[in-house]
Amino acid sequence: MNKSDRIYVAGHRGMVGSAIVRKLEREGYQNIIVKTSVELDLRDQSKVEEFFTKENPAYVFLAAAKVGGIHANNSYRGEFIYDNMMIQNNVIHHAYKSGVKKLLFLGSSCIYPKLAPQPLNESSLLSDFLEPTNEPYAIAKIAGIKMCEAYRHQYGCDFISAMPTNLYGPNDNYDLNNSHVLPALLRKFHEAKVNEDNQVVVWGTGSPKREFLHVADLADACFFLMENYSGSDFVNVGSGKDLSIKELALMIKEIVGFEGSVVFDTSKPDGTPRKLMDVGRINGLGWKYKIELEDGIRSVYNELIEADYFGQLV
Numbered sequence: 001m002n003k004s005d006r007i008y009v010a011g012h013r014g015m016v017g018s019a020i021v022r023k024l025e026r027e028g029y030q031n032i033i034v035k036t037s038v039e040l041d042l043r044d045q046s047k048v049e050e051f052f053t054k055e056n057p058a059y060v061f062l063a064a065a066k067v068g069g070i071h072a073n074n075s076y077r078g079e080f081i082y083d084n085m086m087i088q089n090n091v092i093h094h095a096y097k098s099g100v101k102k103l104l105f106l107g108s109s110c111i112y113p114k115l116a117p118q119p120l121n122e123s124s125l126l127s128d129f130l131e132p133t134n135e136p137y138a139i140a141k142i143a144g145i146k147m148c149e150a151y152r153h154q155y156g157c158d159f160i161s162a163m164p165t166n167l168y169g170p171n172d173n174y175d176l177n178n179s180h181v182l183p184a185l186l187r188k189f190h191e192a193k194v195n196e197d198n199q200v201v202v203w204g205t206g207s208p209k210r211e212f213l214h215v216a217d218l219a220d221a222c223f224f225l226m227e228n229y230s231g232s233d234f235v236n237v238g239s240g241k242d243l244s245i246k247e248l249a250l251m252i253k254e255i256v257g258f259e260g261s262v263v264f265d266t267s268k269p270d271g272t273p274r275k276l277m278d279v280g281r282i283n284g285l286g287w288k289y290k291i292e293l294e295d296g297i298r299s300v301y302n303e304l305i306e307a308d309y310f311g312q313l314v
Helices: 015-026 045-055 070-075 077-097 132-155 181-194 215-228 245-256 280-285 293-306 309-313
Strands: 007-010 059-062 102-106 159-164 166-168 199-203 212-214 235-237 261-265
Touching: 007 015, 015 215, 045 077, 059 077, 059 215, 070 077, 070 132, 077 102, 077 132, 077 159, 102 132, 102 215, 132 159, 159 215, 166 181, 166 215, 166 293, 181 199, 181 245, 181 293, 181 309, 199 245, 212 215, 212 293, 215 235, 215 280, 235 280, 245 261, 245 293, 293 309
Parallel strands: 007 059, 059 102, 102 159, 159 235, 166 212, 199 261
Antiparallel strands: none
16 A cells, blocks of 8 residues: 555444554555545445545455444344445445455454354354354354455455454443443443442353454554455454453453452353464464553553543443
């Protein structure tokens, strides 16, 4: 990408899209195109066609999606499959029609079968049944991968796909009803500290293992792939390391400075025992994560405190 190229970041107000914008700006790219969902409804084909005709971007980072936790995925199954498929179908198709030089489509680790071998290798795609609770979202993301592959095969489009692991960082969701485990624990431990509670209750046994990647590392990987990779195979993006929920909870407890006890409610579900990404492909291309988990969580927490973010939620 040249510094003067027009680059469209779809979903720039989300955690991933905003991180990609910050990465591009740090690298000296100033011709970045962004539109809010009010300004451009990506589900509307005619509006998307009009946008690409008018703006004519050379490169596209497709980070726009309808996302949510397990409750939202399972409750709004129709919305999750319709909205995500419409967004990606419209953007990918009109990127092709308008002659976009390169597009990066972002998916999710939930594309893998529920019982796929660990660590999750790219070859496991479509090898078994998906996790039922987020199947509509996963099917939409799989369709996006296959659409990029198909447009590469038929039209010669340089469209690539990346599948990130669990993410955290600026612009994360801290709503206790639908956020993911890391931001939920950060908020729980902080509020327990402020309220001088004597314990924090964590769902499950604490034994499931999860992998986490700072969103700044994902943005760095997206930039790296856009600059260095052109292939039909999608690429996992992660740290290649995981830890148990108990270890995560104790780490966050120490970072926040909560002095009470941690209690695990074993009547609550654990979820999948392990979800670790095989990052051999992207490591082989020359990219590796930089931000260690404890350092990343500490920096995120400090930023939240400085901005009095949790105080504004009360």
